[in-house]
Amino acid sequence: MANILYRIGGWAARWRKSTLGGGIIILLLLAVVALRMGPVFEGDMSIPGTESEKAANALQEKFPSGDAVDGGTIQLVFKAAQGKSLESAETKKVIQTSLNSILQDQNVASVADPYSSGAISANKEIGYATITYKLPAADVTEKSVEDVERQADKMRKAGIQVEKSGTVGSGGVPEIGGISEVIGIAMAFIILLVMFRSVLTAGLPIVIAIFGLGIGVLLILIGSNFIDMSAVTLTLAVMLGLAVGIDYGLFILSRHRQNMLAGMSIRESIANATGTAGSAVVFAGMTVIIALAGLSVTRIPFLSTMGLAAALTVFIAVLTAIVIVPAMLSLLGERILPKAAAGNERNKKLKKKPATESNAWGRFITKFPLPVAVAGILLLSVISLPALHLQIGLPNNGMKSEDTTERQAYDLLSEGFGPGFNGPLVVLATADGTNNSQSAIEQATAGLSKMEGVASAAPPILNAGGDAAIISVIPKSGPLDKETGKLVSTIRGESKEMESQYGVKLMVTGSTAVDIDISKKLNNALPTFGLLVVGLAFVLLLLVFRSLLVPLKAVLGYLLTMTATLGFVVFVVQDGHFANLFGITQSGPVLNFLPLLTAGILFGLAMDYEVFLVSRMREKFIHARDAKGAILFGIKSSGSVVTAAGLIMVCVFAGFIFMDDTMIKSMGLALAFGILFDAFVVRLAILPAIMSMLGRHSWYLPKWLDRILPNIDVEGAALEEKSHKITVDNRQAM
Template sequence: MVGLWLLLLVVAVGLGTTLNGKLTTEFTVPGIESQQAQDLLRKEFPAAAGGTARVVFEAPSGRQLTSDAAREAIAASLKQAAGVPGVVTVSDPSKSGTLSRDRTIGYADVGFGKPPTDIPQSAKDKLSDALDPARDAGLRVELGGSVSTPATEVGGPAEIVGVVIAFAVLAVALGSLVAAGLPLITALVGVGIGVLGVEFVSRFVEMTNTATILALMIGLAVGIDYALFIVSRHREQLAEPDSDVRDSIARATATAGSAVTFAGITVVVALAALSAAGIPFLTVMGLAAAATVLIAVLVALTLVPATLSFLGERLRPRPGKSRPGRRDRTPGAWGLAWGRTVTRAPVVVLVVSVVGLLALALPARGLRLGLPSNETQPTASTQHKSYELLAKGFGPGFNATLIMVVDGSDVPAAQRQGLVKEVGTALRADRDVATVAPPMATKDGSITVLGVVPKTGPDATATTDLVHRMRDDATRPVDRAGGTAYVAGATAGAIDISAKLSGALPLFIAIIVVLALILLMIAFRSLLVPLKAVLGFLLSIAASLGAVVWVFQYGHLSGLFQVAAAAPVVSFLPVLLIGVLFGLAMDYEVFLVSRMREHFKHTGSAAEAVTHGVARSGRVVAAAALIMAAVFGGFIFNHDPIIKSIGFALTFGVLIDAFVVRMTVVPAVMALLGRYAWALPKWLDRVMPDVDIEGASLPPRPAAETPQGAGTGGGRAV
């Protein structure tokens, strides 16, 4: 089994590194107005399909770009830029008039003949080197545009620290360095196969760069957690002196492994349900992460038991030495104490927890969605600096330039010019429009493009309102004439994608809620337990979104989390957060409540079952949550604003759901419900499948035949 997984890893490395595809940084949604306009422009203006690097120049203090020295330096730089492989057009600020009023800031557009994703890094580096004459002349030079979008990278110090923290948590939770290393190694094997497999699939399917990062984040976190659950159960059983190693491995796989299977399938289904939004890039992200989670489940069920058999007796806990006057600490003592504390005053605990979660959720009322602009890139990056220079020289709306596309193919040729003039007049009359660029048309005049610069930035509410007014009012003359008008551009595209995702959110939440009710009803044969789990999940989501809005949209603690600028929340983050956090929340629900149900079935005592479940699973669930938080938390300090916000949302969501909802609210509610928690109508009990995730149907555990047999794996396995 170990050899099989290593072979799969070698194959994945070969395919993922040599036959991988190209990842894109663009988020496109077929069918939305801005995308229709973009497709039309690429057809009629092929040059528009190529990537563009916007070179921004700023003169030193007290000087202007119109001075002879500055003009010569800029001309020399642009001449060298024209010689970069792939460059087809280069504009000159002094000739095109792209200078600020005070002549201190200007920009030149360097156009490539290929889309941004097809432009090699070597060409980008040569372009940057070509601008050295301007730098040597004392000019400040920054780069923006689609070509300069930085690649998303992982494996930095923050991510490594996250893995180190995860290892430390594993060592404390399992009480063994050998046992702590096993989940890390098996998780890395699984996530390596998953992520490299996704890289290979990107050769055939268009995929954003965030898809592989999400697969890495989720795959690594659940891979460690799933192995932890099985290893922890195995060591718990080995703590009994007469236990047999092979039998313990089989029973750990039959009990904790069954829970891993159920929880993993829940995560896979939740991530696959992202396709319900009807947005291709989100569907691909969900399926990529789901495939990695599925591999993590298979690794936990096969590679982990195989590795446990190699370790044999080395994983058996050593009996602690008794010290005079010191009371021996029983396993699960702190969990038992916590469970008793919660169940001693369940009403108070429940009220305080729910009120606290609702308070955290309050900022979510002002949630605004969008896509990150260069303003949200790290403050030290050239992309962020170019954004600031353009806003300084040409106004904040220059970075939010909109494109009005007038399709007059069905309009008589004699009327087209007058129609475009009427549209331009209507646009200039709008209170939020700064300037309207002269129209550009195709040779036959059927398609005309007008650039519209708003007075406000891309993330401002006024800019969103302007887009809606342009579509409602400025397009009326075109509609009356029988033509079609579109509003496009990056800002309009972000608005359209956000609206599309907002519309899909209610359906997605409904699918998740129904899915949770059905799966948990099958798992626990109860009506109230699934209902409680879903309500707790919704509280976790609300609190997490509130925290994301408070930090990223309102700008609080921006220095701590290195947030470059307050901006709307990434448009697909709520859907992604719901899908991922649902799966992880159900993980903790299954592992915690399954131990409660196991004890209830054996003893019939509902009150004892609650404290027993927290005592037995509390430590493992807490460790699993801390591990996930450590892994996700490492991505908070990634330079990419999308990865940063996703990492923060998942970190906060996991901690809130595990420690407040599952470890506090769930025991309090279960204590209040008592035996009613396990009630199920007889007719429903008859039609539902019987899923034994607690291993109640296993035969009695046999003792080891001999000490030698236990050490070598001898004895009967289940």
């Protein structure tokens, strides 16, 4: 692989203008196609085969909607002015006048006002109206939404508090290029500037990463027309594509600078950097891609789509790193070096004696390996403890920022109708094959209102055939409370008894039940995916490092990273500690697919750092057979690059913590601190310390296994030997 990448790097450097021009043409063509087609983010987060989905299918069968369109909705929630009632003549007139004006919109199918539907709280202070459109939520025009907002403003001027929620306007294309990305990019630039001491060099990995990200994002926007995907899919892809794009460009750029300072010609240096560091980039990128694509084994459609879309942006980042980066480096020539390293100063550096192959951190770890390892393990173990009471769920409007209208609407409904009103359960009672189905259904559902945890249960609504009924059940607890989950299980548990006694089957669906079932399914999928990831990590690292203990410690380190990451997320998001610091206004369950998603992403990124750091150690150990010297050399030669790469990823992911969307916020938090724990505690402290204690045993591999394993030259040892000869020849020529 190294030789192939060497030739690719040399070709890109030689045909730099054609390479860059071709990349720009591809970007422009994709932009034209994406603009013409437009994005379509309509995918939901349902999971086939769950109890709630079976109930929803049965509900559609028993209560067919014909050719009716599943129209988008806007819910307006009202609160009367202090000391007044919604039923006062003045207030009622204002609300009904505004709702009648909204009804004039030709796209509106119906408006259920609070007076005709009885949607007014017991104290007459809070009520709501539901506006249903003839079009799906994504197709409702901006003008229609503005009309609703205009009428809401009129009611507010009359002293009525009006808040808005619903499906319309809640699933659009996420903002790209907003403040979150800008903050992350700015911090990455500062880190690169400190590292390279050159504005041009510091900006190069960022510009190239944005270029590759642009191609990846455009492909996802085009693909959204053919594959169902949620809007958060694009945000995740942007997170990863930007972070790995900068890191991969950094790895090749850093090696190229080292080569040039060692005396290589520009074109030879680029080819060598692409063959050596590029090989590590390809391998590391493939581990991320495999981990993300591996989410498909969970057989959860929305999660599989998210993984594949993110894997696509990582794949583009790898291609950009091994093709576009060499072309840009060739175009810039010696300008990527600090001024002090150019010209005569560069020649002076070549004549100096080689620098020592260790640094202060490496010497500290090898001198005190046991205290370093114990301190690191204890630290991450303590951080992991909150994960023992992890509770997952799908965040709703109740976890949004308090200054959003959706959160205020949620709070008003809870205040007026109880916390369970925001998460009603839809119970479907079917009486197939019974003689008197209506009577059987009434008897079987009579006890629903008396169940523990039920605030109220509406009378059954029968279908046209009389063999099925819908009962709306309002829990006493909120949709994310554990008690609501217990209530769903209780109702489903009653189904067998009702079926044997009355011939009636009870099924539960609705958004709350769907979220509960999704969380359960995701929990069940985590062990399977975890075993796959751990097994894959061990095999890949066994092939790369040809050692039993190095892969074992890497896998154990990854598991420690995962538990610490989940523990920290639970500590902040679920338990509410330091929540205000991260802009989290309401504590609650952890995003239900976050553990699975984080497991896949952190696996790939952790292997990135493992490969870049330990491959240099192995290279030195093979040549010198000095275990301690190999650790010192690896930390000295790759430690600074891994540190910069880790800091860049932390900054990029941390930028997303302060977005308004709760899902994106929690993903940014988990990935930022996951990388922080893995790169700086596990890879740069615990694992080198353990390797130092193991000594030469770290590289033990049975001879029979060594014979059958293929030789994967990730760092391009053959190229390194060739480059060393070229460097020696250049120095002798001086």
